[in-house]
Amino acid sequence: MSAQEFTLDSLKRILLEAAGMAEDVDLGGDILDTDFEDLGYESLALLETGSRIEREYGITLDDSVLTEARTPRALIDAVNAHLMSGATVA
Amino acid sequence: MTASVVVTGLGVAAPNGLGTRDFWDATRNGKNAIGRVTRFDPSGYPARLAGEVPGFVAADHLPSRLLPQTDHMTQMALAATDWALADAGVEPADLPEFDMGVVTASASGGFEFGQGELRKLWSQGSQYVSAYQSFAWFYAVNSGQISIRNGMKGPSGVVVTDQAGGLDAVAQARRQIRKGTPLIVSGGVDASICPWGWVAQLAGGRLSTSDEPDRAYLPFDREARGHVPGEGGAILIMEAADAARARGARIYGEISGYGATFDPRPGSGRAPGLRKAIELALADARAEAGDVDVVFADAAALPDLDRVEAEALTAVFGRRGVPVTAPKTMTGRLYSGAGPLDLAAALLAIEEGLIPPTVNVEPAEEYGLDLVNGAARTxxxxxxxxxxxxxxxxxxAVVVRAVD
Incomplete structure (x- = not known):
C-alpha cells in the first residue's frame, strides 16, 4: 500500500477551512518558506489546522510538531514523515 | 473636577435596522420587528417569537480569517464597531494603541457557536471540537476580538450583569476615560437565538408564549405576559470631551450620569433598588428630575416588575411627570445590547427633537405613566x-445630555 502524500494544496485547503485567510495575505503565492505568523496564522489556528489534518489522515501528531513547524514546508515535511512511518509499519 | 465623556460614534445592529440610519428610520416610525423565530425551528418550544436582525451576512463585513472563530454575536459586534469608528471619523491605525480600549457587556456569550461545538463533541467526538471554542463562547470575546481587529491595547474588559450590563459597560468605559485613556469602544451586542440559548431563557421564566407579534411583548399593559427575546445591540465610540473637540469630532451627547444598585433579597421587605439607581444617576449628572425630557424604560413586561418601574418613575418624577418610552417593544429585549441601543436612540432623539414611540401597548392607568405610545412625539x-x-x-441608570 502506497502512503498518501500531504501536499501544499492540501495544507492550503485545510488552513482555509480551519482558519480562513487574512485580508492582506495571498496563499496562492510562494508561501512554502513563509512563517505561519506572517501568513496570519497564530498558534490556535495551527492547533485547529493540526486537528483537521489528524482527522482527515487518521494520524496523531505530537503537540511539538505544531509548535515547532514554523513554515508550511516544515509542517508538510513533518506530516509526510508521519504518513511514511505509518505506512512502513503497516 | 471629573472630565466630561462624550459619544462620537454609533454602530447599530438591531432587529429593526442594520446601521444607525435604518434603525432610526424604523424606530421613529414605530416599525415592529418581532416575528416567528427563523434561526431554528421553534415549533417544539413554548416561546416562538423573537426579534432577529435581518440581512446580516458576516462574510460581507469581515475577512474569512475571522469567520471560523466567531459567534454570530461577535460578527455583528465587529461590524457594528467598524461602522461606529467610521461614524466617529476615527482611524484606529493612526492612533497610539494604548490610547484606545474596549469595554463591552455580554449576557450569555457565544451560545450558538458553543451549541455547534457541543453537538460535535457528543455526536463525533472531542477531536471534532473547534480549537476556537476555547474563546468563541466566552463573555469577553467581543471585547477581545474588537481589540485585536482594531489594535486597541488600552484598558479593556467585559461586564456581565444580564440586561443591565450594557449600561454598566458604558459606565466602566467612562471611568477608564476619566483615568486617562482618550478613547474607549463600548456598548453590547448579544445574540443567543438558538435552541441552547432558548432553553436557558425559558428556564428564566420570563418569556412570552404568545404567537401574535403585536400582542406578545406589552410592558405597562394589563395584558403584560413576559418579553420577547431579541438579538443585536449597539457599539458606542466614547471619548474624553476635550479630545473629541480638539479633533473637531461630531458629538452626539455626553454620558452625564450613572447609577447602579442591587435589589434586596426577595422577601426582605426592603424597597427595590431601581428608584435609588435613578436618583444616583441624576445626582451624578447634577440634574434635577425636572431636567429630564424623556425616560427610556427597562420595560420588563411582567406585572410585578412593571409596577416596580412605574413606582420608581412616579416617585422621582411625579405622576405622569415625564414622557416615558420603550422602543424595545419593536425589537424585543436585547439583553446586554438593550441599554446601548436605548442610549443610541436617546442620542438620536436629542439630535432630531423627537421621542420614538412604544408600540402595541395600551398603558394601564394605575401605573401613572405618560407613555409615548402609538406614534413618535415631537x-x-x-x-x-x-x-x-x-x-x-x-x-x-444612565443620564445622557445634549452638548452645545
Missing part, C-alpha cells in the same frame, strides 16, 4: 434617562 430633548434591569437584581 419634543425638545436635552436630557434623557435610560434604564436597564438585569435578572438577579441588577438596576442601572
Amino acid at each position: 419634543a425638545e430633548v436635552r436630557t434623557g434617562l435610560v434604564l436597564a434591569r438585569g435578572q438577579g437584581g441588577f438596576n442601572s
